[in-house]
Amino acid sequence: MGKYHDTELNFNSYGKHFGFDFIYQDAKNFNGRRFSYPAAFSQNYIQRRSAGSLLLAASAMGQHASVSMEHGVELKMTNIGIGAGYGYNYVPSPNWLIHISALPTFIAYSNTSMSIGGESVPLNYHFPEVIITGRGAVVRQWGNKFLGLSMVFNFTNIGNKESLTVHNTKWLVRTFFGLRLGSRREVSLML
Numbered sequence: 001m002g003k004y005h006d007t008e009l010n011f012n013s014y015g016k017h018f019g020f021d022f023i024y025q026d027a028k029n030f031n032g033r034r035f036s037y038p039a040a041f042s043q044n045y046i047q048r049r050s051a052g053s054l055l056l057a058a059s060a061m062g063q064h065a066s067v068s069m070e071h072g073v074e075l076k077m078t079n080i081g082i083g084a085g086y087g088y089n090y091v092p093s094p095n096w097l098i099h100i101s102a103l104p105t106f107i108a109y110s111n112t113s114m115s116i117g118g119e120s121v122p123l124n125y126h127f128p129e130v131i132i133t134g135r136g137a138v139v140r141q142w143g144n145k146f147l148g149l150s151m152v153f154n155f156t157n158i159g160n161k162e163s164l165t166v167h168n169t170k171w172l173v174r175t176f177f178g179l180r181l182g183s184r185r186e187v188s189l190m191l
Contacts (some may be wrong), residue, residue, distance in 0.1 A: 035089055040099035040137040043146050043178060047097050052088035057103040059083075059131040061156060063168075071117035077158060077166070078112075081105030081131045099137040106130055112158065126160035144180040149173065 039047035059081040067073040087101030107129035114121045132155045139148035152172045159165040 035087060037087065037101075039089060039097060040139060041135070041150055043139065043141075043148075043180065046141070047089045047091055048094070050089060050091045052086060055085045055087050055101065055103055057081075057083050057085060057105050057133070059103075059105040059133065061131055063166075073114070073116050075114045075166075076112070078110070079107050079129065079131065079156070079158060080109040081107045081129075085133075087135075095141050097137070097139040097141075099135065099139075101135045103133045104130055105132070107158070110158070114164070123159065123164060129156075129158050131156050145178070146180070147177050149175050 034047070034049075035051040035053035036045045036047055038044040059079075061077070061079050061081075063075070063077040065075045083103060083105035085101060085103035087099070090098040090100075092098065106127075110129060112123045114123055132153075134153040134155075135151065136153075137148060137150040139146055141147075150173070154168070154170045156168040157165070158167075
């Protein structure tokens with residue numbers, strides 16, 4: 001339906017023992033006013049007018065945790081969710097962009113297991129289990145330079161409050177400065 005194509009590939013790694021995010025987004029624009037994720041997060045496009053769009057999403061999350069004590073506890077979770085949300089790029093003036101979006105996904109597939117001292121404990125799927133991703137950004141540009149702040153928020157609710165519930169909350173906030181190089185199709189260098 002869209003007039004152009006947005007593709008994002010993002011990989012984040014974390015420290016101490018293990019952790020990473022892999023994000024792949026391939027979206028055709030749903031809006032003739034050209035809502036663009038890259039305008040807010042990679043600055044490959046310049047958003048000239050305010051625009052919003054319906055967003056379709058698929059989320060996957062895998063977790064593995066173990067606690068060493070007298071009777072070791074091990075928890076493994078694999079979850080896949082589907083859903084829809086909305087994103088909006090607000091352009092209050094030609095040099096500013098403010099982005100906000102929310103993508104709630106409901107778990108469509110869940111494989112969760114827990115063992116205590118090597119003995120398996122049954123854990124059943126309970127609707128609604130969710131993975132929610134929220135994003136925000138503020139970008140200021142002048143000439144071929146840009147400066148900004150972006151945020152990604154992830155929240156998961158897995159399980160049932162009567163037996164076992166696992167809530168994860170994660171924030172990632174970045175500041176950036178960059179230069180646009182190139183002509184019609186923008187290429188950005190971010191520091």
